[in-house]
Amino acid sequence: MFATLTDRLTTTFKTLRGKGKLSEADIDATAREIRIALLEADVALPVVKEFIAAVKERARGAEVSEALNPAQQVIKIVNEELVQILGGETRRLRFAKQPPSVIMLAGLQGAGKTTLAGKLALWLKGQGKNPLLVAADLQRPNAVNQLQVVGEQAGVAVWAPEPGNGAGDPVAVARTGVEQARSKLYDVVVVDTAGRLGVDEEMMRQAADIRDAVKPDETLFVVDAMIGQDAVNTANAFLDGVGFDGVVLTKLDGDARGGAALSVASVTGRPVMFASAGEKLADFDVFHPERMASRILD
Numbered sequence: 001m002f003a004t005l006t007d008r009l010t011t012t013f014k015t016l017r018g019k020g021k022l023s024e025a026d027i028d029a030t031a032r033e034i035r036i037a038l039l040e041a042d043v044a045l046p047v048v049k050e051f052i053a054a055v056k057e058r059a060r061g062a063e064v065s066e067a068l069n070p071a072q073q074v075i076k077i078v079n080e081e082l083v084q085i086l087g088g089e090t091r092r093l094r095f096a097k098q099p100p101s102v103i104m105l106a107g108l109q110g111a112g113k114t115t116l117a118g119k120l121a122l123w124l125k126g127q128g129k130n131p132l133l134v135a136a137d138l139q140r141p142n143a144v145n146q147l148q149v150v151g152e153q154a155g156v157a158v159w160a161p162e163p164g165n166g167a168g169d170p171v172a173v174a175r176t177g178v179e180q181a182r183s184k185l186y187d188v189v190v191v192d193t194a195g196r197l198g199v200d201e202e203m204m205r206q207a208a209d210i211r212d213a214v215k216p217d218e219t220l221f222v223v224d225a226m227i228g229q230d231a232v233n234t235a236n237a238f239l240d241g242v243g244f245d246g247v248v249l250t251k252l253d254g255d256a257r258g259g260a261a262l263s264v265a266s267v268t269g270r271p272v273m274f275a276s277a278g279e280k281l282a283d284f285d286v287f288h289p290e291r292m293a294s295r296i297l298d
């Protein structure tokens, strides 16, 4: 299992000779263990290959350390590489110099965008912000209502389309939502957008149109961590179709392995910024790359 990569590596090294120095045999045996552990964790194969190549190269060039045995040395390298792929430091939200800041959420239907909008709003309130949620998901029949419910739970205002007043046009809803925020002095706008069950051209076009209308300071790609390797294709499609600055992983409560986090961050080069781990609004935090790396290793 993913959770025991450290155990795997430690066991491997026990059976090897040459304790003081990393030999080529040590490195190969280690690479095999890392490969198995990452594949079991549902990390995409190209990501696994690239990761192993990077670890091997660093392990070969590693100074033989007096303080660490070979197993510890490799674990340290693996940990540092994991943290780096996951974004290095926690990447904080960038706010506009001139409020309101606009945060747009994009992702497949069911990824957890609407729930996340409520979580993010509550979190933003905790940061001293005064957010407005904008219901531009007009695809899913219940999405507007659901956003109003989470908005109420979070204690934040929601801008939703009025029947007959541009109600069918998500781009107009998003644009007027941002105008409302500006005139009513909300300092952050979170725009919920429509997803589909699969990647779909019309959905991408709509999201791109909303992006062009509201000019987000941050576009966040929301992805269900449980979809494993599929997360890579979806992330690439959104990167091409809409573009995004950061990733939010949802349903981490159901995925103990973190393969999606590693794959998406590695393939898109975008940092994971937030993690959602439960259905309650408080089940949410900024993403800590080093904590995820430890979760993978320990």
Ligand code: GDP
Pocket (backbone or CB within 6 Å): 107, 108, 109, 110, 111, 112, 113, 114, 115, 116, 140, 195, 250, 251, 252, 253, 254, 276, 277, 278, 279, 283
């Ligand atoms: P959307 O279609 O992207 O807006 O997705 P929703 O916000 O409606 O979420 C889809 C389902 O996933 C809902 O039943 C949510 O309660 C659930 N959900 C969202 N985030 C999480 C999470 O972090 N953990 C768990 N277990 N469920 C979640």
